[in-house]
Amino acid sequence: MSRSTSPGRWSRIIVHADMDAFYAAVEQLDRPELRGKPLLIGGTGPRSVVATASYEARPFGVGSAMPMGLALRKCPQAIVVPPRLARYAEVSDRIMSVFATFSPLVEALSLDEAFLDLTGAEGLFGPPEEMARRIKGAVREATGLTVSVGVAPNKYVAKVASDIRKPDGLCVVPPDGVRAFLDPLPVSRLWGVGKHGEERLQDMGLRTLADVAAADPAWLERRLGSMGPHVHALAQGIDPRPVVPDREAKSIGSEVTLDDDVVGRAAITPHLLREADRVGRRLRRAGLRAGGVRVKLKTTKFQLLTRQTALHPPTSSGDVLYREALRLLDAFDLGVPMRLVGLAAYDLADAAAPVQGELFGQEGRERQQRLDQAVDALRSRFGKAAVRRGSEIEDEGPERQPDRMRD
Numbered sequence: 001m002s003r004s005t006s007p008g009r010w011s012r013i014i015v016h017a018d019m020d021a022f023y024a025a026v027e028q029l030d031r032p033e034l035r036g037k038p039l040l041i042g043g044t045g046p047r048s049v050v051a052t053a054s055y056e057a058r059p060f061g062v063g064s065a066m067p068m069g070l071a072l073r074k075c076p077q078a079i080v081v082p083p084r085l086a087r088y089a090e091v092s093d094r095i096m097s098v099f100a101t102f103s104p105l106v107e108a109l110s111l112d113e114a115f116l117d118l119t120g121a122e123g124l125f126g127p128p129e130e131m132a133r134r135i136k137g138a139v140r141e142a143t144g145l146t147v148s149v150g151v152a153p154n155k156y157v158a159k160v161a162s163d164i165r166k167p168d169g170l171c172v173v174p175p176d177g178v179r180a181f182l183d184p185l186p187v188s189r190l191w192g193v194g195k196h197g198e199e200r201l202q203d204m205g206l207r208t209l210a211d212v213a214a215a216d217p218a219w220l221e222r223r224l225g226s227m228g229p230h231v232h233a234l235a236q237g238i239d240p241r242p243v244v245p246d247r248e249a250k251s252i253g254s255e256v257t258l259d260d261d262v263v264g265r266a267a268i269t270p271h272l273l274r275e276a277d278r279v280g281r282r283l284r285r286a287g288l289r290a291g292g293v294r295v296k297l298k299t300t301k302f303q304l305l306t307r308q309t310a311l312h313p314p315t316s317s318g319d320v321l322y323r324e325a326l327r328l329l330d331a332f333d334l335g336v337p338m339r340l341v342g343l344a345a346y347d348l349a350d351a352a353a354p355v356q357g358e359l360f361g362q363e364g365r366e367r368q369q370r371l372d373q374a375v376d377a378l379r380s381r382f383g384k385a386a387v388r389r390g391s392e393i394e395d396e397g398p399e400r401q402p403d404r405m406r407d
């Protein structure tokens with residue numbers, strides 16, 4: 001384990017905290033009879049995928065995003081548990097509250113992971129390694145669950161660090177240890193590259209982050225387009241992006257780099273629904289409403305396409321975001337294969353603030369809010385399958401797979 005030396009050499013102290021097999025861990029917490037058993041969280045329909053596999057199931061080669069049928073062939077003794085999203089959201093709220101006691105700068109990436117900026121907080125919490133230990137202890141005390149924590153001078157390195165010693169990991173990468181830490185790692189560790197990007201890098205003879213860091217940046221850009229400079233910077237451990245708390249964010253988005261490319265509207269909509277649900281939850285947790293929604297698609301040739309529309313009235317409802325996103329799909333050429341599907345809410349404002357010009361909309365908005373709450377409650381009691389929209393043709397997908405890291 002790396003040790004921090006003089007705290008002054010850290011220009012920033014960024015923490016990435018990521019719960020271990022979150023959905024499965026919550027089920028094992030709530031139902032002691034499931035502890036120590038291989039679990040697959042997900043539905044059993046023909047198109048179901050594994051949202052989370054417990055650590056007991058993983059040695060059988062199963063994991064997030066795998067078709068449930070395949071997972072059950074690899075691990076027939078696994079117990080399939082339908083997801084209870086409202087329960088996970090409740091535990092998530094407790095986790096995020098714990099994070100908030102360490103820093104006002106907390107950026108949630110999903111229900112179970114967040115970045116924290118702890119720059120300048122050594123006086124309160126000690127050196128980076130001690131910070132990580134305290135966060136892990138506080139989460140365990142508040143929830144009974146384990147979290148893996150990475151500490152580094154920036155977001156990308158912190159995220160890789162939290163993943164590298166899962167479960168219950170703690171990894172500190174000091175500024176002068178970044179290159180030695182990254183160099184031997186495979187290109188699959190690059191952020192936002194996906195399986196196809198990884199294959200392209202390998203076709204170019206680049207296997208490790210050291211290979212990418214040493215490559216000619218002009219050649220990378222020629223071969224990979226805008227992904228070239230991106231991966232070149234990450235491989236060198238350069239990532240200047242700030243930690244942006246949801247309340248200060250200009251937008252709240254969620255996107256997935258897909259393991260398999262999708263073509264056509266029917267293949268894209270299940271992903272949009274999942275992203276809309278996720279963004280709606282984050283808006284509600286931050287007490288915000290969005291005045292606009294944006295759909296982002298990336299072609300397999302790394303061409304980024306976006307369409308956006310204003311929302312009247314502003315909303316925090318995943319259903320409304322999804323409905324508007326579906327309308328936006330008409331404005332894209334959906335005949336080409338896509339490798340990334342994303343949705344973002346922008347023009348964010350305090351949910352408690354009155355909406356200008358809203359006269360008759362108030363009632364409708366309250367009705368939608370009640371509906372969202374009712375859906376959350378139903379999901380809590382009966383699992384997601386109890387509340388299925390007519391257009392929803394896929395079960396709850398992987399809880400997180402933007403870069404195919406472990407959860």
Ligand SMILES: [Mg+2]
Binds near residue numbers: 407
């Ligand atoms: Mg996780």
